[in-house]
Amino acid sequence: MSFSEFLNSRRQVCRALVKELGRSFAYVGILGSDVRSTAIRVNRATSDIGEGGAAECGFVIKMHNGRAFFEYSIDDISGDIPTLAARITEAVRTEQSLTDREISVPLPKDTPLVKSFERPCDFESFSDEELLAKCVEIRDAILAKSDKLLNATVALMPFTVSKLFISKNRELDQFYSWVNAMAVAVYREGEKMVMAREGTYSNLMAEAISTLPDHIDRLVTKCEKLATAKPIVPGVYDVITDPSISGLIAHEAFGHGVEMDQFVKDRALAKYYLGNYVASPICNMRDGAAATFSTASYFFDDDGVLAQDTQIIKDGILVSGISDLVSATELGTEPTGNGRRESYKRKAYSRMTNTFFCPGNDKLEDMIASIKHGYMLFETNNGMEDPKNWQIQCTAEYGIEIIDGKLTDNYVSPVVMSGSVPELLKSISMVSDDFKIIGSGSCGKGYKEWVRVSDGGPALKVRVKLA
Amino acid sequence: MRNRVINILKNTDGISDWRVLSTRTESTQLFFVHNSLETVRSTDTTDVKVTVYLLHDGAMGEATFSVYSSYDDERIAEEIEKARKKASIISNKPYTIPENEQGEYATASNFTSYAPASLAAKIADACFNADDMEGGSINALEIFVYKDTVSVTNSRGINKTQVKHRAMVEAIPTFTAGESVELYEQYNFTEFDRDRVRDEIAVKMREVKDRYEAKAPEKKLCCPVLLGAPELESLFYNFAYNLNFSAVYQHSNAFSVGDDIQKGAKGDKFSVTMCGAVKGSVSSSAFDADGYTLTDRKIIEDGRAVALFGGVRYAQYLGEVATGNLGCISVECGSLTDYEKRAAPYFRCASMSGLQVDIYNDYIGGEVRLGYYFDGEREIPVTGISISGKLSNAIANMRLSNETVTYESYTGPKCALLGGIEIV
Numbered sequence: 001m002s003f004s005e006f007l008n009s010r011r012q013v014c015r016a017l018v019k020e021l022g023r024s025f026a027y028v029g030i031l032g033s034d035v036r037s038t039a040i041r042v043n044r045a046t047s048d049i050g051e052g053g054a055a056e057c058g059f060v061i062k063m064h065n066g067r068a069f070f071e072y073s074i075d076d077i078s079g080d081i082p083t084l085a086a087r088i089t090e091a092v093r094t095e096q097s098l099t100d101r102e103i104s105v106p107l108p109k110d111t112p113l114v115k116s117f118e119r120p121c122d123f124e125s126f127s128d129e130e131l132l133a134k135c136v137e138i139r140d141a142i143l144a145k146s147d148k149l150l151n152a153t154v155a156l157m158p159f160t161v162s163k164l165f166i167s168k169n170r171e172l173d174q175f176y177s178w179v180n181a182m183a184v185a186v187y188r189e190g191e192k193m194v195m196a197r198e199g200t201y202s203n204l205m206a207e208a209i210s211t212l213p214d215h216i217d218r219l220v221t222k223c224e225k226l227a228t229a230k231p232i233v234p235g236v237y238d239v240i241t242d243p244s245i246s247g248l249i250a251h252e253a254f255g256h257g258v259e260m261d262q263f264v265k266d267r268a269l270a271k272y273y274l275g276n277y278v279a280s281p282i283c284n285m286r287d288g289a290a291a292t293f294s295t296a297s298y299f300f301d302d303d304g305v306l307a308q309d310t311q312i313i314k315d316g317i318l319v320s321g322i323s324d325l326v327s328a329t330e331l332g333t334e335p336t337g338n339g340r341r342e343s344y345k346r347k348a349y350s351r352m353t354n355t356f357f358c359p360g361n362d363k364l365e366d367m368i369a370s371i372k373h374g375y376m377l378f379e380t381n382n383g384m385e386d387p388k389n390w391q392i393q394c395t396a397e398y399g400i401e402i403i404d405g406k407l408t409d410n411y412v413s414p415v416v417m418s419g420s421v422p423e424l425l426k427s428i429s430m431v432s433d434d435f436k437i438i439g440s441g442s443c444g445k446g447y448k449e450w451v452r453v454s455d456g457g458p459a460l461k462v463r464v465k466l467a
Numbered sequence: 468m469r470n471r472v473i474n475i476l477k478n479t480d481g482i483s484d485w486r487v488l489s490t491r492t493e494s495t496q497l498f499f500v501h502n503s504l505e506t507v508r509s510t511d512t513t514d515v516k517v518t519v520y521l522l523h524d525g526a527m528g529e530a531t532f533s534v535y536s537s538y539d540d541e542r543i544a545e546e547i548e549k550a551r552k553k554a555s556i557i558s559n560k561p562y563t564i565p566e567n568e569q570g571e572y573a574t575a576s577n578f579t580s581y582a583p584a585s586l587a588a589k590i591a592d593a594c595f596n597a598d599d600m601e602g603g604s605i606n607a608l609e610i611f612v613y614k615d616t617v618s619v620t621n622s623r624g625i626n627k628t629q630v631k632h633r634a635m636v637e638a639i640p641t642f643t644a645g646e647s648v649e650l651y652e653q654y655n656f657t658e659f660d661r662d663r664v665r666d667e668i669a670v671k672m673r674e675v676k677d678r679y680e681a682k683a684p685e686k687k688l689c690c691p692v693l694l695g696a697p698e699l700e701s702l703f704y705n706f707a708y709n710l711n712f713s714a715v716y717q718h719s720n721a722f723s724v725g726d727d728i729q730k731g732a733k734g735d736k737f738s739v740t741m742c743g744a745v746k747g748s749v750s751s752s753a754f755d756a757d758g759y760t761l762t763d764r765k766i767i768e769d770g771r772a773v774a775l776f777g778g779v780r781y782a783q784y785l786g787e788v789a790t791g792n793l794g795c796i797s798v799e800c801g802s803l804t805d806y807e808k809r810a811a812p813y814f815r816c817a818s819m820s821g822l823q824v825d826i827y828n829d830y831i832g833g834e835v836r837l838g839y840y841f842d843g844e845r846e847i848p849v850t851g852i853s854i855s856g857k858l859s860n861a862i863a864n865m866r867l868s869n870e871t872v873t874y875e876s877y878t879g880p881k882c883a884l885l886g887g888i889e890i891v
Contacts, residue, residue: 070507465853
């Protein structure tokens with residue numbers, strides 16, 4: 001598999017459209033997307049092969065008239081280019097009543113660069129029959145583990161991404177792939193029903209389908225343990241976070257707060273804390289499509305800016321935010337390659353990519369041993385940011401009680417962690433020396449604009465309110 | 468494109484049935500930074516999705532793919548053949564797709580009276596008109612005006628089209644007096660009423676001022692919790708999920724028809740009807756993605772599950788009559804009057820980051836960004852707290868308002884008073 005033939009076939013017309021629109025606009029950039037996505041799912045009762053939710057194919061044209069930005073989304077670029085350019089210009093024309101409100105920001109930089117990027121993909125080595133059979137095999141292996149399992153769903157969700165970016169001075173293309181593999185079990189113990197999930201992910205199908213079976217025992221054991229889980233007694237506790245929850249904190253507590261389009265709107269308190277301590281001095285945090293290899297590891301962003309590795313927190317001090325082309329232009333900074341769109345139909349915003357805390361020097365067993373009474377929290381359920389007020393809500397699937405420095409067999413579920421971001425980050429007292437990135441996530445901005453993200457890190461010892 | 472695909476499908480051998488679902492979306496979008504217009508967007512895109520059904524060996528398989536505007540006839544035929552092959556390795560229980568209905572529908576909306584760009588500008592003007600509080604501002608405003616044209620055609624004589632108009636406002640009201648706080652507002656609507664848009668934003672502007680003034684309570688609050696329409700929509704959809712044909716067939720439902728959901732209820736018992744349309748809701752529709760005509764169905768009556776609902780496939784698997792995939796929910800009002808509500812202290816959740824409802828784990832809770840503690844005389848703004856409790860306790864001690872409100876895809880009690888929830 002390789003870069004989209006369709007996008008290749010539209011290079012010439014894209015160049016022509018950039019030139020034609022350039023007569024009216026000072027800056028024109030076109031992003032073409034061709035994302036192919038499949039979802040193979042089997043459970044006890046049904047099986048399906050369909051198109052995955054990420055599939056899209058089309059173009060978005062971004063323009064700047066010397067003051068403000070304009071965008072037009074369209075399925076294809078073809079036909080008479082001057083006519084199309086006239087249609088686009090008319091469609092984005094500012095209403096008379098709003099012209100006085102038009103912002104005035106400088107032109108974005110359009111540094112010359114022509115480059116192609118491609119990552120190996122093995123999806124064509126596997127037929128639909130093979131992948132379906134693998135899902136069935138794993139489903140049957142799960143169901144064979146216990147007669148208390150009501151259902152088991154196994155899913156493979158591969159997608160390939162081709163993107164083409166053309167402006168007056170830049171022509172970039174990239175091709176890469178990713179696959180999420182997931183197993184979900186529904187289990188009943190008496191009156192109590194629980195659902196548990198395990199997943200794996202890779203840019204290679206061979207790796208995803210070979211590692212998913214390793215999670216079967218853990219999945220079923222988790223079901224058995226969750227069936228015994230009780231509600232947590234609300235309160236403030238010493239807590240150890242697993243890499244998934246550490247990543248959720250990085251993402252919700254601080255990641256959204258350093259998206260620099262929020263700086264532009266005065267929506268992020270972080271804007272005023274650059275150069276200041278915002279976390280414990282043993283805390284380091286990074287983000288970037290090039291910061292590690294996971295689901296959000298692209299080569300250039302949806303503004304045609306190359307992927308980067310951005311250090312956000314260095315030894316507890318906030319050192320940088322992350323930006324898309326528009327917010328960087330408005331702030332007079334260099335864009336960090338974080339301009340991302342849900343699809344070609346949507347606007348680009350400053351978005352996280354792979355976001356994580358960096359490893360520290362502590363051993364996980366020492367961290368657990370340091371707690372008299374508390375919890376170790378596992379697995380992201382969901383979270384919600386509040387960048388202006390620095391409040392967070394992060395939900396873990398479950399927690400295990402720690403008593404006298406030892407993990408017990410006492411499970412609690414679900415567990416909602418909430419509170420003040422600075423208090424939480426400054427409470428980080430130990431950071432483990434291991435590290436894991438969870439590459440199957442997706443993230444909205446507010447309650448919309450979903451993009452694929454990863455997050456993770458080491459285990460952290462924090463003090464936080466649980467309910 | 469749609470007609471071309473249909474013609475090719477009609478002339479394709481080796482498939483049992485087919486369906487073409489197309490959605491054309493035209494939109495105008497405005498993005499403001501503070502009160503300055505940063506970006507103007509316009510979109511005109513069409514999704515065409517084809518599903519191929521194949522009966523084989525006493526079973527049925529299906530596969531769906533998108534048809535892109537760049538596809539020529541040869542490519543479309545190739546994609547149909549690929550889908551046929553995928554369907555041939557899927558062996559599900561057969562079912563019959565909807566048959567022999569045609570129609571053209573349009574949801575009621577006054578959007579047709581305006582040019583989209585002009586309407587977007589009028590909505591922006593209404594929002595900024597509410598930005599009149601000293602210390603208050605709208606730090607970000609996004610306006611989306613959509614026209615969706617949805618068509619479903621299948622091989623069994625379904626041919627339906629519906630035109631829908633919808634708008635969405637996302638606003639970030641902010642209050643600054645030294646320090647600064649904000650709230651999040653998302654408002655969807657199908658009828659433009661300048662005053663109503665203005666009022667929606669104005670309420671949030673007042674609330675954000677309250678958030679600025681709000682403090683964490685000095686002592687633990689012990690009183691019933693009052694939830695509003697956004698939280699009630701989330702709560703009741705969680706119950707409804709368990710009565711969907713699909714959830715039941717897949718064994719992921721926590722309760723079944725006949726079960727008493729509100730065991731030991733001491734307050735109002737709730738009754739829930741799933742609906743195809745709620746006046747003013749952007750989720751309203753005449754038919755679902757299969758082209759099946761939507762029929763309302765009461766699924767919970769007086770706290771007891773009484774019926775299932777859902778689309779044709781899983782309905783047939785369970786031997787039930789389909790309702791179509793219903794997008795709206797209606798809950799019957801209860802007995803709680805405003806006078807009764809104010810007879811004792813309560814804690815009102817005005818803005819939550821999201822209500823967490825976990826029926827499996829019998830949990831309800833979430834972070835409250837702005838709440839009001841009613842001390843018997845007045846509401847005092849409170850922040851920095853969470854609510855948490857056993858869901859079964861909360862709904863057993865629930866009083867539903869006797870006033871109706873419509874919010875998004877929910878119509879029902881304006882608020883509900885829940886007991887047995889901790890405020891921490």
